[in-house]
Amino acid sequence: MWLATGTAAEGGSIWALIWPFLLMFAVFYFLLIRPQQKKQKQRNAMLNELKKGDKITTIGGLHGTIVEITDDTIVLRVNDTTKMTFERSAISSIVSASPTASE
Template identity: 75%
Template sequence: MTNFIATQTAGEPMGIFNMVWPFLLMFAVFYFFLIRPQQKKQKQRTSMLNQIKKGDKITTIGGLHGTVVELTDDTVVIRVNDTTKMTFERSAVNTIVSSAPTAASE
């Protein structure tokens, strides 16, 4: 019986590892299923916001549709109809519905 106790105390460092590995496994699962996809989605959104140009048809987060008339680093001015222009933060753009033709394709 004393041999069993001696081997158990000698294996204490493995006991700590056995307690920690489930937490490491949970962190890996969270990283690959939650954190990493969210970072990828954020990177795509930032890229989309940087690619907005005049003439693009966009939809805002609030559901407003319009055409980009003016751009600054932080704001977007869109034309909703022939007479109405509205200013939004660039981050309020949800999607680019259709992109304006570039000068090279004209």
């Protein structure tokens, strides 16, 4: 036996269930998703601005100066005789930019 207990007032209860989920999504978006997207844009801009002569730090903590740069790889001079090749994505930060824009 089915009882027809549905009334017009129960239509509002669906919104009462949906609001907490919408509020939770908004909080996640503004506290987690949006700042991460902003940070990723800043990182991509930093990687695109790399040029020869920049002193950088890799994600492994190695410090060096860029001597060659291509689309995907970077060659770093670590000391007078040692050169190492890294993926561009392995660069963590620019310690100091080169004074000249020589490429």
